[in-house]
Amino acid sequence: MNEYIKHFDWNIVEEGFDPANNRVSESLFSLGNGRMGGRGNFEEKYSGDSLLGNYVAGVYYPDKTRVGWWKNGYPEYFAKVLNAANWLGIHVQVDGEELDLATAKVANFKRDLNMKEGFLKRTFEATLPSGKQVAVTSTRFLSIVDDEGGAIRYEVKALNFSGDIKFTAFVDGDIENEDSNYDEKFWAEVAKENTAGEAYLVNETLKTGFHVATGMKWAITLNGETQTPAIEVASKEKYVENSAVVAVKEGDVATVFKYITNISSENHPKTELVSKAKAYLAMVSDKGFEQMLAEQAEAWAKKWEFSDILIEGDTKAQQGIRFNIFNMNQTYTGEDARLNIGPKGFTGEKYGGVTYWDTEAYCVPFYLMTADPHVVKNLLIYRHNHLEKAIENAAKLGFKDGAALYPMVTMNGEECHNEWEITFEEIHRNGAIAFAIYNYIRHTGDDQYLADYGFEVLLGITRFWTQRVNWSVGLNKYVMLGVTGPNEFDNNVDNNWYTSYIATWCMEYTTRAVEILKEKYADRYEALVAKNNFKEEEEISKWSDIREKMYLGYDEERGVFIQADGFFNKEQILVKDMDPAQLPIVHHWSWDRILRSNFIKQADVLQGIYLFEERFSTEEIKRNYDFYEPRTVHESSLSPCIHSILAGKIGDEERAYEFYLRTSRLDLDDYNADTRDGLHITSMAGTWMAVVEGFAGKRVYDDGMLRLAPFIPKEWGAYEFNITHQGALLQVRVTEGEVTIKNVSDVALTVAVYDQEVTVAGKNEITVQK
C-alpha cells in the first residue's frame, strides 16, 4: 500500500515530487483515447528512473518465444503491443542549462488528472543548479473527438531571471521495449520529414511491417502573443526535432503548443500516412488548443452520462470508482472490431498488451451496461474474426472437423502463451467467449447476431468441447481430463466443475441457437449449415448425450460442487488460519506446494455459480460460497468482484463491501506494489460490477429483464449509477431503504426491483422502497 494520491471526487492528484513514486505515478496519470495512449511521462527531459511508454492500438511485434523446455504445440512468438515513438518531448534549456527534475530543486509539484474532462495538468516550480527558477504548467490530452492525436500546452514562467529559453520539440522513435525476450529493437525507420514548425517520422515494425507516422506541429507564444522565432531543424535516425529560442524577462510566460498525431497503417494506406498526419495536424492546429480541450470536455461528459457512478459521503470510494470507469473508457471505445482490451491497456508493457478471457468475463458486462450495444458487438466480432485461427489452433492440438480453441493470449487470433498448463489446458476461456454472445443477446435482444456471426463461433467452440471430453469406463460418465480451471493454483486437473459445466452449457446454448436460427433466420441457417458442414441431427444428438452423461462432481456430505477430482484429498486449511507472513502464497511458496494446497487463486466453482446464478438456489449458492470463499486467497485482481457480487446475493452486505474495497483503489493505493508496471485495466471493470451487481443487485436473466435489488453500504450516504438497457438509459439512485429509477431516455422499460416488476416510462422516475 502506498497511499499518496489526494482524494477528490473527479480528480487524481499527486502533490510533491517523490522520484521513488515516479513509475507508479506514470501509470496512474496515463492518458488514452482507444486508438493510442501513453504513460504520465514528463515533456521535459527526465534523467531519473522512468518507464517511457507510448502505445498505438493494434500495432504489435511477434517477439520470439522464450522457453526453458519446448513442448509440442507451443507458439513461435508472443505478440506485444509495442512501445512506440515518444511524441511528448519538449525539452527546455534556460540559458543553456537543461530543465531536468532529477537535477533541479522541485517545489509545488502537482499532477492533476481531470477525469471529468479528460486531461492531465502538471505544475511545478524548479530551481536549476544555477539558481534560475521557472514555474511550469503543462496541460495535455489525447483527443477522443479527433482521435488520431492530441495536444500539449506547455507554459514556462521565468521567475527570477531574464534570459534565453530554448525549446526543443521532438519525436523520438528510437524506442526499446523494456519487456523484450531477446533485447532486440522492434522498430526501423521508413521515412522522415522535418521542416520548421512541423516534423514527421514514419517507423515500421520489424516482422509485422506496421507503419506508424508520428507527427508534431508546434507554435510558441510569449505572454500570450504569438512568436515567430528562428526554428532550427535537426534529425538523426528515427528522430526529428525543431528547436527555437525565446528571450524572456523575469515574469514572462513562454508557452509551447504542441499538436501531435499517430497515423497507423492499420487505418490508412501506407503511402498516405504522412499526408494524413499533415492533414490531421493542420486541422487540429487550426481548431486550436482551447477549442480542442472544450470539445474533449464535452465528449467526456457524454461518456460519463452513460457510465458514471456517484457515491455520496465517501470521496475515497468516489474517486476510486471514477478512476476505474475513466480508464475503461480511455482504453477501449468500441469503434474498431480489430481492437481489444489488454490487461494493462496503454499504461505499461506487462502481459504484452494482448487479449485474455478477461475481456469476455469482465469487460463485456461493463460495456454492455455503460455503452451503446455496438461496443460489445465489436468485441464479439473480434472473436468471430479470429475463428479461423481458433480452428487452426485446435487443429495443432489434434482436434478436427471445425473444432475451435480460442487462444489464452492473443493479438491476431494466434496463440501467444507458452505454459502448457495454461496454453493447452486453461480451456474454459472458450466458454467465456460463448457466454459473452449469450450475454450480449440477453441484454440487447439482438438475436440477429447469431445469424450474422455468433452461431459459427458457438459451433466451433461446442465442437471443441465435444471432442475434448471422453468416456470414462471407471465413472460411466463423460469426463474432461487435464484442464486448468480459473483457479490457476491447480493445474492439469480432471473434471474441473466450472469447465465441465460451461462446456455442457455451450452445447445447450448452441442447440438453442440452432432452434432460433431455424425459426427466424432459416435461409441464413441453411447457408451456415453448408458452410460449416454442420451435421445437425448427428451433432446435436451427440451434444445431448454428453449433456445428459457429463460428470459434474458433487459432494453429498457438504452439499457443494467439487472444484476438481481430488479436491477433498487435499489438506483442508482456511486462509484465516494461515500465517499472514506466508501471503500472498504466490510470492512465498514453491509452485508444487501451491498446487497441492487447497488454496484457490480466484473464483472457480463460484465463477460458474456467478455466470449461471439463476440455475441455483440461494441456499446452494450460500453453501458453495461458505465452503470455497474461506479457501480463496484472491491472488488475482479479478477475484474479489465475483465474491463481492455473490456475497451481496446471499445477503452478506458487509463482506460484499469488504471485497469491493479490495480492488476499488487497487491501483490508486498501489495495493499490490505493482502499479509501477501499469494499471490493472481489466479488473477495473470488476469494481464497477461489484457496485452495480454486488450492491445494486443488477441482474439480467434469460428473459432479458433488468433486475435490481439494491442495498447501500453503511459507509455511504447514497449512490447513483447509470445503466443502459435495451435502448433505455436509466439513472439509478440508491439510499438506505429506497431506490429511485430515473429514465432519462424516451424508451419505457420494465424493471424488476426487489422482484417486483415496475415500468418506468421515458423521461420519468419511480421510487421503490426496500
Next chain:
Amino acid sequence: MNEYIKHFDWNIVEEGFDPANNRVSESLFSLGNGRMGGRGNFEEKYSGDSLLGNYVAGVYYPDKTRVGWWKNGYPEYFAKVLNAANWLGIHVQVDGEELDLATAKVANFKRDLNMKEGFLKRTFEATLPSGKQVAVTSTRFLSIVDDEGGAIRYEVKALNFSGDIKFTAFVDGDIENEDSNYDEKFWAEVAKENTAGEAYLVNETLKTGFHVATGMKWAITLNGETQTPAIEVASKEKYVENSAVVAVKEGDVATVFKYITNISSENHPKTELVSKAKAYLAMVSDKGFEQMLAEQAEAWAKKWEFSDILIEGDTKAQQGIRFNIFNMNQTYTGEDARLNIGPKGFTGEKYGGVTYWDTEAYCVPFYLMTADPHVVKNLLIYRHNHLEKAIENAAKLGFKDGAALYPMVTMNGEECHNEWEITFEEIHRNGAIAFAIYNYIRHTGDDQYLADYGFEVLLGITRFWTQRVNWSVGLNKYVMLGVTGPNEFDNNVDNNWYTSYIATWCMEYTTRAVEILKEKYADRYEALVAKNNFKEEEEISKWSDIREKMYLGYDEERGVFIQADGFFNKEQILVKDMDPAQLPIVHHWSWDRILRSNFIKQADVLQGIYLFEERFSTEEIKRNYDFYEPRTVHESSLSPCIHSILAGKIGDEERAYEFYLRTSRLDLDDYNADTRDGLHITSMAGTWMAVVEGFAGKRVYDDGMLRLAPFIPKEWGAYEFNITHQGALLQVRVTEGEVTIKNVSDVALTVAVYDQEVTVAGKNEITVQK
C-alpha cells in the same frame, strides 16, 4: 534407423566417408577414460559439419536458466559440463595446400574403434584439389593407465608426389558450447606457454573458476627415423601451436606423435597445473606411444574380465552389447566420488552432462555386478556429499527438520532443472537414491556403509516423504498429491503408486537401518542421532503410521495397481491399435493430449514391481505387466530394459528378446535419429541388465544370495557373462537347457540356479541343467 556400422565382435567399423553421417560417427567413435573424453573428431582440419567436443570430468559452468514463465523455487542456473580445449588438432598442409576431408576426394576411409584394447584407428586416402594424394592412418586413445591424458600417432604417406608437408600441432581453447542459453563463451585464458616441441594453455571457466591446463608435446619421424625440423611457434588468445615442415619423397611416411594432457584444478593446486602437465607429458613421451598402447590394451583386458558379455552366433548382438559395456567403462571408473555419469557421458553436450536418477536406477546395478564394490560406493558417497544441498533444496520448497529432496538434475548437489512438473514433482528420484544404498548392501553385505554414510541420507529422504504426504479426509488415508511418476507423460498426478510405494519402502528401510545401527554400530548410531537431531521413537512411530495407512491404489476388477488417481477415467487405447504415423507421440502430439492419454512413457507401476519383485507373486506381476505394457510407448531409452527383465520373469522369452533388441544397438543403428547429439550412456547399462537380469534371470533379494535362472534367446548359440558377487568372480555360460558357472576367483560362492542352491568352489566350475 541408419545401419552403416559394420558388424564385428570387438570392433566398431565405419567404411567410406559420408559427411551426412559425420555427427553420428563422431558420437559413436568417442573416447573417454573417466577423467576426460571427446568425440570422434578429426585431427586434421575439417570444414564440414561437425560437433567438435572435448570434455573434462567435473568441470562445469552454471549457465543462467532460461525460462518462459518463472515459478517460485526455480534454480538460477543449469550446470553444464563444458566443451573444453581441443587438443586433437594436427593440421596438415601439402605444399601449402590444406588437407580437409570436406574439400579433398576421399577413398578407403575407415574408422575402427577397437573396444578390446581401447583405441581408435582411422585410415583414408585423400586426393587434394591439386591432385596430390596422401594416405593417412591415425591411431589415438585416452589412457586409462596414465589417466590425465592420451596420445595420437598420425601417419601421412606421400602417395604420388614429392614435396613439403607442414604439420601444425595445436591446442585450441577458444571453444563455445553449441548448447548455451545465452550464446555466451564460458572460458577465459589464464596463461600459456609455447616452446618448440611443447605448448601449454591454461583456461579458466567463468563464474565457477575451474582451471584446466591443456598441454601437448610432439615429435616427428620420417619412415621411422626421428626428425628434428625447425619448429615455428605461434600463439593467439586461448590458442597455442607448433608447426614444422618435413620434406618427403613419393612413398615416404611422415609420422606425428602427439602426447596430450588435461590437468584440472579439481585434482591439483592451480599454481601447479602447468608443472604437472609438463611432468605428465615428459613421463608419457619417455614411455612412448607403443608402450602406452600396450599398457592400454592390458588395462582394458582387466576391465573386460569383469564386465564382458560373450554372445555366440550373433555378431550384431555381440557388437551391440560390447559397445555398451565399453562406453560405460569409458565414462565412469569409480575412482572419484565427486564424479558421476551424465546421460551423454563425454560424447555430446545434451542434458548438460549432469547427474540424473539414471545413475541409481540403471548404472548402479551395472557397476555392482561388473566392478569392484568401491566403484558403486563412490557413487553413493557422491549423494552423501550432496546431502546438505538436498536439505537446502527441500527447504526452498517449504520442507524442514532435515528433510532432503535430491535434485532431478545436478552437478554439485544444487538443482538445475526448471520445469515445475519435473523439478518439484518428479520426486521419486529420492526413492531411487535410497534404494541404491539398499541395493549396494544386499550385493556386498557392507552394512558398515549405513553407519559411515547411508543412514543420514536415508533419514533425510524419509523425513522428506513424511512431510510430503498428507491426511485425506476423503479417503481416510495418507495421500501423496501433485507428483510426476517415472511416466513423465502424466504430470501433477495424485497418488502415483510407484512414488507412494517407494516412499513407504524408504520408511521401512530406514527403520531397519536404525535396528542394524543399534545392534552393530551403537556408538556411531548415538552420534548420528545427536548430529541429525533424530527423535527415534516419535519419527519411527510416525513412519509406521504412514506405512500402515498409506493410500496405494488397487483396481479390484483388473487386479492391478493403479498408476495414479484418475487413470481409469482416461480413454483406454492400446499402442498396437495406434496409427504408427502418430508415433512417437512426443513428436506428434501436443503435451496436453499426451497427458490425458493413457499412454505411458516408460515403466512406472512396473518400475516398482521390478525393484521389489520378491514382494509380488508371478501372477500379480503378470497381471500388471499384461495391463500396463500394452499402454506403454517406450519413448524413453530407459524403458525397454525393465520390460525385458519382467517379460523374462513371467516366461515370455520372445518379448524379453524383442525389448532387448530395442536398445541393444540404439546408438550403433541410430534408432531414434539422435545419436548425433551423443550416446545414450545411462541406458547402455539397461541393455546389460536385459541380458543378465532378463535372460539369465540374475537376482539378488534381501538375503543377498545370487540367483540365476537363465534362458537363451533362440537366435543365439550361447552367451557368457562375467559377474562379481561378494568377492567372487564368476563366468557364467548359458546354452540351450544348460548353464555352466566357472568361478575364476578363489572365493567360493553359493548360488541359487533355477531355485536350486549350488556352491561353486574357487577355481572350479559346475553345470546345471534347466
